[in-house]
Amino acid sequence: MGSRTSAWTRAGACAAVATLCVAGMTGGTARAADPLKIGVIAEESAISGIAIPNGAKLAAEEINKAGGVNGRMIQIIEYDDHASASDAVRAFQRAAHEDHVAAVIASYMSEVVLALEPWSGRLHTPMITPGAASDNITKRIKEDYDHLKYTFHGYMTSTSIADIVCDAAKDMLVDKLHMQTAVVMSEDAAWTGPLDAEYLKCLPKIGLKVLDHIRLSPDTTDFTPIYNKIEGEKPDVIITGLSHVGVQPTVQWQQQQVPIPMFGISSQATSSTFWKDTNGAAQGVVFNMASAPDTPVTPKTIPFAKAYVAKYGIDPGYAGYTAYDDVYMIADAVKRAGGTDPDKLVDALEKTDYVGTIGRVVFRGRDSEFPHALTIGKGYITGLMVEWDHGKQVTVWPEGVAEGKMSFPAFVKTKQSSAN
Amino acid sequence: MLTLQILIDGFAISSLYALGAVGFTLIFGVCGVLNLSHGAIMVAAAVAAWVFAGTYGAGPVGGALGGVVVGLVVAYVTYGLIVRPIQRSRLIPHEEKEIFVLTSTLLWGIMIQEAIAYFFTSNPKTVPPVIPGVINIAGVRTPTNELLTAVVSLGAIGLLWVLVNGTRRGRALLAAAINPRGLTLLGFELDRIYLLVWTIYGLLTGIAGVLLGAFLGVSSDNVGTLTASAFSIVVLGGLGSVSGSLVAAFVVGYLETCTAYLVSPTIRTVPVLLLLVAVVYVRPQGLLGRR
Structure with a gap:
């Protein structure tokens, strides 16, 4: 056993030396080019x-x-x-x-x-x-x-994104659909800490009372108990902060026909494969993006x-x-x-x-609160709200650049749809 | 209302756990193989079903069948390429074979996981449900797919029971679990029995993977968790005991569901792990283990 080990050690050492030589040669060639x-x-x-x-x-x-x-x-x-x-x-x-x-x-x-x-x-x-x-x-x-x-x-930054979602929610949910209550549902991750803190500040300001704040584990696979709890609280909308999860909460939302719309951040929804990954369950999901393929932001x-x-x-x-x-x-x-x-x-x-x-x-300067963060606002970066609609990402906010109107799937019951 | 919701959800998830764990325990009981690529085979079946149903337009039923076939094929490859060569090797000492099988199936599972992530990304996939829509059960809105998951899982386990107890081949399979040497002396070819067990295992695991993909969705990242979950259920029930695994699957399924609904979904698996530790201390052979 001992001799076999030493043979392996020698072979390993030779391989390591050879690798270093090759790495050195490659480095040299790259510098020359x-x-x-x-x-x-x-x-x-x-x-x-x-x-x-x-x-x-x-x-x-x-x-x-x-x-x-x-x-x-x-x-x-x-x-x-x-x-x-x-x-x-x-x-x-x-x-x-x-x-x-x-x-x-x-x-x-x-x-x-x-x-x-x-x-x-x-x-x-x-x-x-x-x-x-x-x-x-x-x-x-x-x-x-x-x-x-x-x-x-x-x-x-998370705070900026939360502010954009709140601005959009004010226009689309509060002013147009007269929504009054929300539940914040975010995954437990570094980026959602400041996001949720800002949601909890800005949502009440725009007129959406936050009934509950749910932070779910990114390892969650069964969202039924979460939706069950949220449904029991009867909010008008679920404001999301999702990135590491996305497909499963969306599919289960659709399969279980949770009658509450989802609005906010769903990073996975920003990719065009999301429609296929969810077998079309993404229909009516509204999410934030800086750019969308259908919108001439620039x-x-x-x-x-x-x-x-x-x-x-x-x-x-x-x-x-x-x-x-x-x-x-x-x-x-x-x-x-x-x-x-x-x-x-x-x-x-x-x-x-x-x-x-x-x-x-334009990066913010050394003296700002967030040095090297993007400057957000009119004339810089404003953000969009995009909705999945029959396999396409359609920009639905802000009004000046919107390519379509927000519409939820039939199983979602808003105050307006109930009134109709 | 909440009680009924817990009963329904717990039943569906427990049935699926049972199906996933039965194959795992069967292969250990009969062949002595702890197959740590179990989760990878489930995920491969689910992702294949998703690909067949979506990319190739096979529809939900065609996709599901394609997924089960892929589960079976991967199980055969696992046996033919990984497990059998080790079991027949003259270079590996007999007493070390188990650990070799354990390690190689673990590595094989990682290879399948990485291949799935490479070709189909690690993003979760959901298999389109064979029957979409919801049914209202006494006020609880239940996806039809969830009920189908429970029915198919228990149906498959029922068929296995009939096969094992009602046919000659099935009884030979049981005998192989108890005394393989005696079986050889009676003229049975162990190789053929092993192939039969791997076929049953492949079908059960393939079905479990496809159902999981349609019920909750799967990602290549779930491979480790799925293997660990099957392993926990099997240890809890008693290694190699099929009935023990069934009982343990329902204990785990309901314990997790109760925790998720009554305490918090975030700590869903914690009580099960504590129970597992307690059982290992107090009754190391598991709930219905033989020794």
Whole structure:
């Protein structure tokens, strides 16, 4: 046994040395070609995660076709973090130490981005998240700007999203359908902490009394007891905060014919595969998105969505739009910074004023409450409410850009439908 | 009203648990195999049903049948490619074979899980229900699909009971669980019995996977939990005891449902795990275990 073990040890050592040699050679070759490397760390098996490398690769191809960045071709290096913060940290270290990326675009999960944030600071590698929402990402930058200034929040914060949902709920549910009560149903995750806190503040302000606040485990598979409890409380609407779960609560809502509409955030619903995954149970689900494939939020939105569908066969999930924009923003910052020096790149990124697929991107300054968060509001990023309608995502809010009207499935009973 | 709701939901979920666990315990009882790729086979069947029904337009019934067939095929592959070569290997010492089977089926399950995640994403899939709609049972709105889940699960278990107790092959199967050597001396080919058991196992697990996919939905991320859940039920009922597994499935199903409705859905599985720990301490052979 002993000799066999030592043989294995020797073989392992040889393999390790060989691997290191190969890795060293590869690194050398890559430096000689001198492409502009951007690392993309994402949850590639997840519906919202796969859109991140897909969107980034599409942008890189377009930029490279147009001649690259100061003659340098963009090279996207993908890492699958398997929805694990520790895998993501290892990927980030590899991206910085071995692959020598200029910047990283990372994850739609707040837990992952919060784990990467200190590494972005330690390794002086600028990072943009195209999909995580937790307010804590930028709160930390405020607390320790000098160390954490390398992180940029490329998606709306949870608080901003909650405010947008409340604005939409005021117009669509309170003013038009005269709804008065709501139950907040969110998954227990880092991003929903600030989201729920803001929901509980803004919903009463718009005239929706919150009857209950349910935080469900992301591992939940049977939602029957939850819907049963909510139905017993007789709210007019369920305001959602869902991302890690989505298909199952939607299908069970439809199969059990829960007579209360769902309105709010359902990240999985932002991907076009959601209709097929739920066998059409998504009909009438209303959810928030920064961009939708049918809405010209900016002149870039629809061409991007079309190019994405042509390349990948499905509509982009929400983080696909932002990842696509992020590559353009990094390329633009590299041009303005005159290279990839991390501190100069951070300075250039801070001065970003870029019209992308989701609106006009301007990062908030060092003195704001949330440094490096997106500026939200008219003229910047406003957000949309989109509804699944017979297999299509149709924008139903705000009125100026809406392509259709909100309508719930027959089993949903609103005050208006009861009156009719 | 709440009591009736708990009774109905608990019954459906318990029946499904029973179906999932019966195959698992049967394969252990007769072949001595703790198949840790059990959850992966269930998920493979469910995802296949979803693909056949949606992408290939086979409809809910065609999809369900396709899913069961895939469950059966994956079970055969598990036996032919993973378990049998280890059992017949001369290089692996006899006393180490169980641990080899345990490890290899675990790894095989992870391979199936990763393959499903790679080709179909880890996003949950729901199999279209064979009979959609709801039925009102004394004021409780119950999806027809939920009732169908219970009926099909118990029907499949009933058929298994008839097969085991009412046919010669079935009795041979029972005998193999008690004394395989004696059975060989009587002229039975153990290989054929094992193949029969794996066929039954594949069908039961395939049906359980498809029903689970239609009732609650499945994702490749559920593989570990499903195996652990079947394992817990089987340990609770007594390893290798089919009737023990049935009792344990209903104990687990109702305990979980009561917890979800009366305490909180978040801690649904906690009391079951505590019960499992208690049973392992007080009665290690399980509720109806032989030893």
